[in-house]
Amino acid sequence: MRLLLIEDEPEMASALAANFGRHGILLDHVANLADAEAALADHCHDALLLDRRLPDGDGLTLLARLRGGLQGEGHIPVIVLTAQGDLSDRVAGLDAGADDYLAKPFAMEELLARLRAVLRRPSGLAARLTQAGRLAFDPEHREASVAGEVLDLPRRELLVLEALMRRPGRTVMREALVEAIYGFEDEVQSNALDAHISRLRRKLEAAGAGVEIHGIRGVGYLLRATP
Template sequence: MRILLVEDNARLAELVRDGLDRLGFAVDWYDSIEGAEHAQQVSHYDLLLVDLGLPDGDGLDLIRAMRRRRNSIPIMVLTARGGLDDRVAGLDAGADDYLVKPFQIPELAARCRALLRRPGSSIDTVLTAGNITLDPSERSVCVAGTVIDATPREVALLEQLLRRSGHVVAKTGLESALYSMDAEVTPNALEATVSRLRKRLLAAEADVQIKTVHGVGYALFAPRLANG
C-alpha cells in the first residue's frame, strides 16, 4: 500500500510517515502541490493524504484538478480547517474523507484502511477482531481458530460489522446487505439475525461484543475497546 502524503509541515509529515510506516504502510512525502503532481507521474499510489494550506496553492485545487482528470484515487484531507462548511467543501471538491487535526495515528490508519478496502487488496482478505476472523472469499468464520457454523445471512452481517469494527453501522446499510442475499426478508429479519449471531458467538466463546445502538444500528467491539 503506497500512500502519498502532501503536507508542508516537515515535523508533522515525519511523524505521520513514521506512524503509518510502523503499521505497514509505505508513505512518500512531498511538501507542495507541484511535488505531489510530479510524484504521481512517476509512481503509482493507492491513497493520497492532502493538507489544504500548501505553499504553492490550496489542497482543494489539487483535488479538483485530479478529479477533473478522472483520477479516482482515494483522497483524504488532513487539515486544521474545521469550520462549519469546511468538511462539506472538502468532500464537494472530491475528497473521500476529511480528518481535522489533531488526530492520532490509530484513527488515521483506520480511516486509511477504510478507504483502501478494495477487492483483492491484501489488508482485508481476512477480517479480524478479537479472537474471531472472517474470510470474505471463503465465507467462513473462525473463533479462536475453530470454524463455526453460521448461515450466509449471519456471515454477511458479521462481515459488515467487522469491516467497520469499533464503529456504528447503520441499520439501513445492514438491511440492504441482508436483502441482497434473500428476497424474502421480514421486518424483524435484522434483529433476528443479530440475536442469532450473538448467541452463536457467545456459545463459541468469542470475545467481541455486538452492541445495539437503539434507533441507529449496531456496532461490533473488540475486547480492548469494549473494556475501555
C-alpha cells in the same frame, strides 16, 4: 501499501512516516502542489493524504484536477488532513471529491481506521484476503499468516510480499517491486531487493507456507503455490 502525503510541516510528515512505517506502510512526502503533481505522474500510490494550506495554493485545487482525470489517476482515494476543520471547510472538501476529511490534531489510530475504510470502498485498494498455498495476506490489517499464524516480517519484507501477493502466479517487474518498498528519500543498493527476497524465501519455507518465489532473470519475481 504506498501512500503520498502532501504536507508542508516537516515535523508532522516525519511523525506520520514513522507511525505508518510501524504498520508496514510506505509513506512518500512532498511539501507542495507542484511536487505532488510530479509524484503522481511518476509513481503509483494507493491513497493520498492531502493538506489544504500549502505554499503554492489550496490542496483542494489538486483534488479538483485529480477528480477531473489529472495524470490518468482515476479515483485514487484521498483523505484531507487539515487545520481547517469548520463545517463549511469539511463540506467544501467532501464536495470537491475527498473520500474523507480529518481535522488536525488527530489520533493516529483514527487516521488508520479512516484509511482502512476508504480502501474498503469499491474504488479503493481491494481489502480482501489474498491466498496462495497455506499463505494468506490481509491488506486491511497489514498481516501475513500461514494457517492462521501471523508471520513476524520486517516492513520491507512485508511490502515485497504484498506486491507479490497482489499478482500471485504472475511476474512482478523488478522496477515495480523496488517502487513498492522504497520511498523518495531512500537510498537503494543494487542488490537490496534480492536480499529482501532471499530472507523472505527462507522465512516462508521455515513457516511451511506452501509457496515459492521464483526469480525471472533480468525481469522480476513471481510467487506461486508449490505443487
